Amino acid sequence: MRRRAALRAIAGGAVALAATALPPRRGWAAPEGDAAHWRLERTPDALYLSARVPLELPAQLTDALHRGVPLHFVWRAELRQPRWYWTDRQLASVVRTVRLVYQPLTQRWRLSVHEGGAHDDAAAAGALHRSLDTLGEALALARSVQRWRVASAAGLRGDERLEAEFRLDTGQLPRPLQILPGWASEPPLGWHAVFKVPAAPGGEVLEPTEARE
Numbered sequence: 689m690r691r692r693a694a695l696r697a698i699a700g701g702a703v704a705l706a707a708t709a710l711p712p713r714r715g716w717a718a719p720e721g722d723a724a725h726w727r728l729e730r731t732p733d734a735l736y737l738s739a740r741v742p743l744e745l746p747a748q749l750t751d752a753l754h755r756g757v758p759l760h761f762v763w764r765a766e767l768r769q770p771r772w773y774w775t776d777r778q779l780a781s782v783v784r785t786v787r788l789v790y791q792p793l794t795q796r797w798r799l800s801v802h803e804g805g806a807h808d809d810a811a812a813a814g815a816l817h818r819s820l821d822t823l824g825e826a827l828a829l830a831r832s833v834q835r836w837r838v839a840s841a842a843g844l845r846g847d848e849r850l851e852a853e854f855r856l857d858t859g860q861l862p863r864p865l866q867i868l869p870g871w872a873s874e875p876p877l878g879w880h881a882v883f884k885v886p887a888a889p890g891g892e893v894l895e896p897t898e899a900r901e
Contacts (some may be wrong), residue, residue: 694740743831846887
């Protein structure tokens with residue numbers, strides 16, 4: 689009985705949130721001065737990505753979190769090699785999923801991180817978990833990666849490019865929250881960057897050739 693009541697409360701909260709339109713996407717920007725930072729490093733063995741992006745949740749999603757609705761954030765990186773005669777060749781692709789949920793009993797935030805998509809049950813079983821006192825602390829970890837191994841460096845010629853992105857996985861939200869105005873045209877809370885891979889080990893690219901929200 690208690691479980692059914694809790695589920696009804698969450699569902700009811702999601703419907704109530706859906707009735708309120710989210711602010712325009714530009715209004716979701718983080719405070720001025722909190723700029724995105726990206727860095728790509730090449731070692732003899734691998735390519736490593738470090739990044740930190742602004743992340744400020746709109747009030748509707750913060751409310752959903754407090755009602756027990758989990759949020760899933762996705763980091764994705766793809767290594768591509770240009771081909772003049774065809775589409776670019778994909779050399780590597782990696783995904784990291786960050787799940788954030790509020791635990792009312794302990795009044796703490798639980799962050800779970802695993803390599804793979806949200807539906808990769810085998811990878812999720814080996815997720816790393818951490819409990820934090822505040823939502824701000826949890827979001828600070830969710831919005832950053834440190835020396836994430838995104839590809840092997842073996843055989844790289846130096847003409848490759850790495851495309852990286854961070855986004856909220858809206859497909860994991862309750863259905864009423866998936867159809868909010870403004871979410872059909874482009875993913876909200878998303879960042880995208882493109883790097884030219886360093887030509888030799890020891891090379892470090894501090895700024896991407898392209899970066900956008």
